[in-house]
């Protein structure tokens with residue numbers, strides 16, 4: 001294996017795990033509430049820029065800067081629920097979708113006013129450090145992104161599948177009225193869902209910042225690819241989002257290097273369309289049928 | 293224990309219940325009989341707080357339930373086993389039972405005794421503890437739905453057609469368990485189309501037609517009432 005190939009695989013895995021985080025944010029909200037949040041990409045933008053504020057503008061050390069940005073994203077998730085989602089909750093799905101699209105535009109413009117149109121280059125905790133693995137010089141930040149993402153996904157998995165609160169969240173996702181009849185507060189579970197969505201998108205934004213630039217338009221392409229990832233993975237499957245995210249990340253990086261850098265995004269969406277044609281339920285799609 | 297006073301419910305412009313009143317005493321089993329579309333499910337959903345009535349009120353243990361949420365009513369002691377069982381398909385049997393302890397369970401509290409109690413009533417559930425909800429048979433799902441409601445430690449159980457879709461022997465089995473549960477002090481209001489079974493277990497019954505209560509009285513009397521015999525017993 002060539003050095004370059006290993007480097008590409010690592011950066012593919014790194015962006016892929018970011019897509020997986022964002023894909024999981026989509027899935028968590030969609031499963032719990034039955035609605036796709038079209039402002040997910042803008043939440044990634046906000047997460048990235050909050051870290052710009054704490055890490056660059058306030059010049060805090062990166063550990064507290066990240067914690068502060070993530071805490072703010074958790075609050076942002078709750079605010080999103082209280083201000084946008086809750087009033088829309090019992091409206092027709094189309095209304096909710098248009099609502100989340102609109103709020104996405106509002107967020108994007110608010111970010112433009114707050115942080116300006118000139119992109120920032122967020123610092124990485126590892127600077128430009130490279131690590132030598134089998135002769136390939138790998139970006140320490142990319143490895144950090146992979147480790148942190150999979151750690152978060154692992155924790156999320158344990159939370160959802162191994163704790164009492166996680167079981168309640170799944171109960172609400174599966175049958176809202178029956179959950180209320182069991183005395184579960186649907187509101188509380190929704191708040192929790194949005195906190196998790198805020199943390200996932202926030203982490204995605206924080207991690208992706210030093211790899212690319214922090215630009216107020218960064219959210220859309222990330223959300224689109226995360227969306228492609230969950231379609232490839234099987235729309236409501238947690239392992240599907242992870243595998244789909246990694247596949248999209250790899251296709252993007254390897255495609256850019258070996259096929260065409262101009263059409264790398266086209267390649268990703270080609271894969272997605274192929275999946276829609278050949279296996280519309282996605283890689284892990286069967287689980288959905290089994291659940292119902 | 294439960295007092296429903298002049299409850300009116302509408303779906304949009306269409307009235308489903310027209311001033312329904314009924315009463316269930318402490319420790320009683322009361323049956324609510326009626327044909328398809330009579331309004332039985334609507335009434336139970338109103339009692340448990342899933343639907344808001346447009347008129348009338350409900351008292352539980354003397355206190356008005358007002359506009360309280362479904363969760364609050366579970367906490368007060370009303371557990372509702374909904375029509376069609378509605379168990380959580382993607383949760384295991386054990387998880388289905390566990391999530392129903394939400395209202396009383398605090399950190400460090402054990403539900404082991406509650407679980408034993410449910411497993412003693414329905415030993416099949418213990419065998420299937422780690423199986424996912426969707427993979428249970430209809431009868432097992434009904435047992436799980438009832439067992440799950442008991443995990444909330446209710447004072448009163450609302451049962452919506454517990455025999456629906458079950459073979460006669462299984463229905464009788466379920467009804468014996470309902471009698472057992474009642475014998476332990478849980479008050480029961482049950483909705484049923486299987487009039488014979490319901491009138492065997494219930495002490496009193498109400499008959500509902502088109503959103504009105506048209507008859508009520510001791511179960512024995514109703515079983516011999518010409519109107520009930522003609523409309524619901526096929527005699």
Ligand SMILES: Nc1ncnc2c1ncn2[C@@H]1O[C@H](COP(=O)(O)OP(=O)(O)OP(=O)(O)O)[C@@H](O)[C@H]1O
Nearest residue numbers: 303308326327328329330331332333334335375485
């Ligand atoms: N969600 C709803 N929206 C509109 N109308 C409804 C709704 N649910 C019930 N209804 C109507 O209200 C009336 C009472 O329905 P309900 O489900 O309470 O009857 P039921 O006695 O439980 O019938 P069944 O024995 O078939 O379960 C029916 O005319 C029904 O069509």
Ligand SMILES: [Mg+2]
Nearest residue numbers: 332333334375
């Ligand atoms: Mg009904």
